[in-house]
Amino acid sequence: MKEHSPLSTEKIISDLYPKKFGRIGRVWTLFLVIVCLIGAYAYYRQLRYGLVVTSLRDYVSWGIYISNFVFFVAISLVGSLITAILRLANAKWSTPLTRIAEMIAVSAIVFASLIIIVDMGRPERLVYIFTHTRIQSPITWDVVVISTYFVISLLLLYLPLLPDLQILNSHPNRNTGFLNRIYRFLGAFWKGTREQEAINNRSIIMLCILIIPVAFTIHTVTSWLFATTYRPGWDSTNFGAYFISGAFLVGGGAVLVAMYLFRKFYGLQNYITYRHFDNMGRVVVMLALLYLYFNVNEYLVPAFKMKKPEEHHLEELFSGKFSLGFWFAIIVGMIIPMFILMFKKGRRPYPAFWAGVMVVVGAWFKRYLIVTPTLLHPFLPMADVPESYLNYFPSWEEWAIAMGSLAGVLLIITLLARVFPIVPMHESITENDAHQEN
Amino acid sequence: MMHTRKIDISRLIAVIALCMPVMLCAQDSSAPAARESLLYLKYQLKNNRIPYLQVQTKSKEGKAFLPAGNVPVELFLDKDSAAEALIGKVTTNNLGEATIWIPGSLAKAWDHASDHTFYAQAKAVKNFDAVQASVTVIMARLELDTAAGSDGRSLKAKLVKKEGESWVPMPEVDVRLAVKRLGGYLPVAGDETYTTDSTGSVTGEFGLQHLPGDSTGKIEVVARVEENDEVGTLETSLLVPWGEPVVYKSDFNKRSLWATGRKAPIWLMLIAYGCIIGVWSTVIYLFINLYKIIKLRSQA
Numbered sequence: 090m091k092e093h094s095p096l097s098t099e100k101i102i103s104d105l106y107p108k109k110f111g112r113i114g115r116v117w118t119l120f121l122v123i124v125c126l127i128g129a130y131a132y133y134r135q136l137r138y139g140l141v142v143t144s145l146r147d148y149v150s151w152g153i154y155i156s157n158f159v160f161f162v163a164i165s166l167v168g169s170l171i172t173a174i175l176r177l178a179n180a181k182w183s184t185p186l187t188r189i190a191e192m193i194a195v196s197a198i199v200f201a202s203l204i205i206i207v208d209m210g211r212p213e214r215l216v217y218i219f220t221h222t223r224i225q226s227p228i229t230w231d232v233v234v235i236s237t238y239f240v241i242s243l244l245l246l247y248l249p250l251l252p253d254l255q256i257l258n259s260h261p262n263r264n265t266g267f268l269n270r271i272y273r274f275l276g277a278f279w280k281g282t283r284e285q286e287a288i289n290n291r292s293i294i295m296l297c298i299l300i301i302p303v304a305f306t307i308h309t310v311t312s313w314l315f316a317t318t319y320r321p322g323w324d325s326t327n328f329g330a331y332f333i334s335g336a337f338l339v340g341g342g343a344v345l346v347a348m349y350l351f352r353k354f355y356g357l358q359n360y361i362t363y364r365h366f367d368n369m370g371r372v373v374v375m376l377a378l379l380y381l382y383f384n385v386n387e388y389l390v391p392a393f394k395m396k397k398p399e400e401h402h403l404e405e406l407f408s409g410k411f412s413l414g415f416w417f418a419i420i421v422g423m424i425i426p427m428f429i430l431m432f433k434k435g436r437r438p439y440p441a442f443w444a445g446v447m448v449v450v451g452a453w454f455k456r457y458l459i460v461t462p463t464l465l466h467p468f469l470p471m472a473d474v475p476e477s478y479l480n481y482f483p484s485w486e487e488w489a490i491a492m493g494s495l496a497g498v499l500l501i502i503t504l505l506a507r508v509f510p511i512v513p514m515h516e517s518i519t520e521n522d523a524h525q526e527n
Numbered sequence: 528m529m530h531t532r533k534i535d536i537s538r539l540i541a542v543i544a545l546c547m548p549v550m551l552c553a554q555d556s557s558a559p560a561a562r563e564s565l566l567y568l569k570y571q572l573k574n575n576r577i578p579y580l581q582v583q584t585k586s587k588e589g590k591a592f593l594p595a596g597n598v599p600v601e602l603f604l605d606k607d608s609a610a611e612a613l614i615g616k617v618t619t620n621n622l623g624e625a626t627i628w629i630p631g632s633l634a635k636a637w638d639h640a641s642d643h644t645f646y647a648q649a650k651a652v653k654n655f656d657a658v659q660a661s662v663t664v665i666m667a668r669l670e671l672d673t674a675a676g677s678d679g680r681s682l683k684a685k686l687v688k689k690e691g692e693s694w695v696p697m698p699e700v701d702v703r704l705a706v707k708r709l710g711g712y713l714p715v716a717g718d719e720t721y722t723t724d725s726t727g728s729v730t731g732e733f734g735l736q737h738l739p740g741d742s743t744g745k746i747e748v749v750a751r752v753e754e755n756d757e758v759g760t761l762e763t764s765l766l767v768p769w770g771e772p773v774v775y776k777s778d779f780n781k782r783s784l785w786a787t788g789r790k791a792p793i794w795l796m797l798i799a800y801g802c803i804i805g806v807w808s809t810v811i812y813l814f815i816n817l818y819k820i821i822k823l824r825s826q827a
């Protein structure tokens with residue numbers, strides 16, 4: 090909240106109460122629904138005609154879908170960063186950002202799970218993962234850890250929401266009938282007694298501790314899907330740390346973007362202040378430096394040894410057909426945002442928003458570059474194969490599904506923001522009261 | 528001016544006309560290279576049993592020899608077209624190869640003479656022209672036996688050919704003595720080939736020690752005459768217990784990272800299931816806490 094300007098409880102509730110969509114909100118939601126529907130139609134075509142409608146072939150069998158999967162898993166890690174790590178580090182300033190972070194985390198992990206199913210030519214065979222489980226397989230670890238992370242993220246969104254649900258239930262006239270039913274179902278039992286609060290606080294602390302290793306595991310296991318496959322560009326012992334650092338960076342960037350948009354369109358200037366942008370900007374600079382370090386490490390070491398297959402792969406990235414995307418991901422996705430956010434003026438909401446956008450867009454390209462160029466450079470030469478096997482550019486169905494999934498994530502966030510307070514109301518009131526007492 | 532221009536144009540036409548052959552030659556050099564259809568025919572005999580013929584079709588395009596598949600070829604014995612001399616019809620595979628055994632129906636003709644000529648006629652198909660080939664061989668036998676030499680084990684091969692009703696030795700023919708191993712031929716000693724003496728025989732010391740054999744230590748030794756102008760390719764093999772017994776130990780059913788799910792390593796199961804149980808116990812505990820919170824509603 091804005092320093093030195095305590096607000097009344099009624100004012101806080103009024104400011105933070107979920108608001109009906111305005112015209113822009115309705116247009117935005119309609120736009121997202123349309124993109125999702127186009128994606129659903131493209132997926133229908135994929136189911137109807139098979140994976141042949143995609144550009145996926147024998148060599149590039151993981152294309153834009155798996156890039157998207159890695160991107161979603163990465164972005165979901167922000168829940169553990171903002172909610173858990175900063176909460177455990179007693180960084181009180183992060184309180185207004187926790188709900189945003191958890192909403193992003195939950196929606197991203199939902200679509201991370203879905204996009205894996207989309208990548209399967211025969212999705213009905215997903216059940217075989219469970220009926221023919223091989224605990225040795227990183228794919229099994231991934232399925233286990235994603236479902237675990239989803240449940241934990243959902244709990245971490247829900248438990249801190251209980252006191253807010255009490256407030257929402259106490260203002261039934263401000264809600265639609267449908268929302269009242271949702272609020273009653275989710276939180277009618279919450280009376281805010283000391284015992285309830287004690288148990289809830291204890292549970293939240295436990296969740297914060299639990300989610301950190303699970304979050305680290307989810308992205309480490311995702312990186313192992315690559316690193317346990319012997320291929321140029323993936324054959325690295327460093328992939329876990331590399332992926333985690335990148336995930337925290339994109340998560341931080343996404344929070345910056347969300348902070349700005351929610352602040353602007355929901356009028357939250359009193360709650361998401363310059364201080365939050367300043368602090369979050371510093372966090373993103375640190376994460377960008379960390380990720381840059383891992384990037385240098387990840388490319389310098391193989392470039393120094395320059396084994397033949399690695400040479401071809403690195404040349405394609407540095408100066409070949411993937412160089413534009415590669416340098417875009419490095420310069421626009423890391424270096425420029427870092428320079429913007431290094432300066433105090435750059436940590437103001439508007440430049441910080443653009444820095445966040447650059448981080449997120451750069452991160453998406455980075456995931457594409459982790460997946461595709463490696464698959465196009467196998468150890469054995471590609472001989473006697475059709476021309477379409479030698480290159481990869483996603484078909485319109487792939488683009489539509491990928492964009493549909495991105496729109497799906499944004500749609501869930503938008504709907505969650507419509508139903509629940511974006512900034513925790515109860516915590517804001519408590520902190521405001523404490524501030525007034527001081 | 529007009530007159531000058533007319534002269535210039537006529538000169539230009541003359542120059543172009545003179546250059547035409549050169550230009551055509553240049554065009555020729557860039558035109559697709561002429562294609563030549565090739566047919567190869569080989570006679571083979573293994574272990575002195577039923578002889579067979581190997582047909583190979585290739586297309587020569589420029590400097591490249593490419594296999595020509597799906598080419599029908601008819602083969603004849605001693606005559607180039609008669610129906611009674613037809614050995615059979617084959618169609619080459621995608622490597623341009625086909626094999627055919629001499630049928631029993633030609634046994635009489637086969638035994639009648641001591642040398643034979645085989646005729647192959649490839650029919651014209653798309654990208655392959657009609658071509659013919661023939662090969663003449665003398666009927667021969669290659670015998671292989673073991674012998675205990677002064678220095679230890681040795682192999683003895685004898686090459687004989689049919690002359691009238693009798694079999695006579697063939698001197699001055701190169702014979703390989705080898706062990707069949709890993710899809711190739713490993714010479715039994717330093718020499719790649721041995722030349723038959725006046726009795727048609729060669730003897731080679733078996734100098735290979737500790738050679739992996741089958742489970743009883745048997746290895747397959749061979750005597751081989753390769754693409755000889757007179758007798759074709761002959762190969763005779765023999766199983767001898769001169770190798771080391773090799774018992775293959777299958778670790779298929781052992782617990783490993785690459786085994787089936789039920790054969791996962793214990794340590795991995797302990798770690799993985801330990802982590803899963805630890806995390807999900809905590810999650811269940813948190814749900815119990817949530818249940819407690821719900822129960823506390825009535826007390827409030």
